[in-house]
Amino acid sequence: MAVTEPLSDVAAHYLRPGTLQLREQPPLSLYVHLPWCLKKCPYCDFNSHAVRAAPLAEHTLVRAAPQGRLPSAPEVNAAAAVPEARYVEALVADLDASLPLVWGRPIVSVFIGGGTPSLFSPEAIERLLSAIRARLPLIPDCEVTLEANPGTFERDRFAAYRAAGVTRLSIGVQSFNDAALQALGRVHDRAQAIAAVEEAARAFDTFNLDLMYALPQQTLAALDEDLATALAFAPPHLSVYHLTIEPNTYFAKHPPALPEDDLAYAMLDRITERTAAAGLERYEVSAYARRGHRCVHNQNYWQFGDYLGIGAGAHGKLSFPHRIVRQVRWREPERYLERALAGAPIAQAEEVARADLPFEFMLNALRLREGFDLARYTARTGLPLSTLEPKLAEAERRGWIERDLQGLRPTERGFDFLSDLQALFLP
Numbered sequence: 001m002a003v004t005e006p007l008s009d010v011a012a013h014y015l016r017p018g019t020l021q022l023r024e025q026p027p028l029s030l031y032v033h034l035p036w037c038l039k040k041c042p043y044c045d046f047n048s049h050a051v052r053a054a055p056l057a058e059h060t061l062v063r064a065a066p067q068g069r070l071p072s073a074p075e076v077n078a079a080a081a082v083p084e085a086r087y088v089e090a091l092v093a094d095l096d097a098s099l100p101l102v103w104g105r106p107i108v109s110v111f112i113g114g115g116t117p118s119l120f121s122p123e124a125i126e127r128l129l130s131a132i133r134a135r136l137p138l139i140p141d142c143e144v145t146l147e148a149n150p151g152t153f154e155r156d157r158f159a160a161y162r163a164a165g166v167t168r169l170s171i172g173v174q175s176f177n178d179a180a181l182q183a184l185g186r187v188h189d190r191a192q193a194i195a196a197v198e199e200a201a202r203a204f205d206t207f208n209l210d211l212m213y214a215l216p217q218q219t220l221a222a223l224d225e226d227l228a229t230a231l232a233f234a235p236p237h238l239s240v241y242h243l244t245i246e247p248n249t250y251f252a253k254h255p256p257a258l259p260e261d262d263l264a265y266a267m268l269d270r271i272t273e274r275t276a277a278a279g280l281e282r283y284e285v286s287a288y289a290r291r292g293h294r295c296v297h298n299q300n301y302w303q304f305g306d307y308l309g310i311g312a313g314a315h316g317k318l319s320f321p322h323r324i325v326r327q328v329r330w331r332e333p334e335r336y337l338e339r340a341l342a343g344a345p346i347a348q349a350e351e352v353a354r355a356d357l358p359f360e361f362m363l364n365a366l367r368l369r370e371g372f373d374l375a376r377y378t379a380r381t382g383l384p385l386s387t388l389e390p391k392l393a394e395a396e397r398r399g400w401i402e403r404d405l406q407g408l409r410p411t412e413r414g415f416d417f418l419s420d421l422q423a424l425f426l427p
């Protein structure tokens, strides 16, 4: 149901009595979605839209060309089609409208994701972050991540993001192999990926590289080379995702030849071995970090924390003393712009049903190698621990979890069968 009344009235509505008993509000993060990319990748089902070549109406000049070469006309035109000033204005209007729902709560992390946020100029990101800081109390040393695509890289751009207030860069490398990058329809090549990572390492104290594995035609040796190249940069954080074929993508209609399951398992073993040898700990299914460099923002998701999501198609989860509410913003960028600027950014809002909460919590919490403190379940869901039994007993019987008086974690085997383990908690 679209929310049309002012969110101050909605806040009062959410504060009324209900059946859940949340004694404390969880940490709150802010997610900001920027929905444009130079080109849609054939495997991607995120809310990302290829920028349409347009007359140079708003001058967001992004050099999608390799370093040292001036961008070609289509590249300039594509970048120019991002209505960045109007979009930042809409995000600020979205935030203003949302404030009554999060009044006074400190923000533990900000994540500017996409899409391709690095299509936005450092000046636009600075305006956005200043507007956020003026409205929300960010904790000291608040993690502020920005996703960057090596195809939008130009010299000094990353340092300018840093100066704008970004503290952590997450680079969508995917692979360092030119043939793989081409098969994935990426807009960048190996040389641009390397240049982007070198610049990130220079400009930031902490950064992440996104890689994917089990790529079309990928061999174990090719994966090894990707890992060797990535680890040579000593990244503080690495995310390595198994390429999945998502419905409604180009790859779903035209499936590429992918490695067999056995090979994909061997690849995951290799990833775990090599990252561990390089001093990176696998703390979540797809996330590997050096000590002190885990992603605060994603950890808050996995620990069933709260997040306000602003921007086209952004999802949010907010807790109140007696209910948990999920929100979704208008997905289509033009529609979002229009609705957000009119002060009504929310396309859908609904309370999470009591019966769905155990699964929703476990879906996230079991992704973490360390599992969770039992007290956190009650604190985050407002439900007694007894609502997880007898499913916990079943998971234990299958050897998928271990627990003590304090906490619960997936076993090695449970981690291997994670989706089956999570499915046990379906309502």
Ligand SMILES: C[S@@+](CC[C@H](N)C(=O)[O-])C[C@H]1O[C@@H](n2cnc3c(N)ncnc32)[C@H](O)[C@@H]1O
Residues within 6 Å of the ligand: 043, 044, 045, 046, 113, 114, 115, 116, 147, 148, 149, 150, 171, 172, 173, 174, 210, 211, 212, 241, 242, 243, 244, 245, 246
């Ligand atoms: C939201 S995307 C944004 C990153 C940025 N737009 C880029 O692609 O360079 C975050 C990451 O999700 C991963 N990803 C996207 N689609 C995927 C898929 N179908 N299977 C596995 N991982 C995927 C990629 O590693 C990507 O970098």
Ligand code: SF4
Residues within 6 Å of the ligand: 036, 037, 039, 040, 041, 044, 045, 046, 048, 114, 115, 116, 149, 172
């Ligand atoms: S650049 Fe990233 S968000 Fe954009 S289409 Fe490709 S994978 Fe999706």
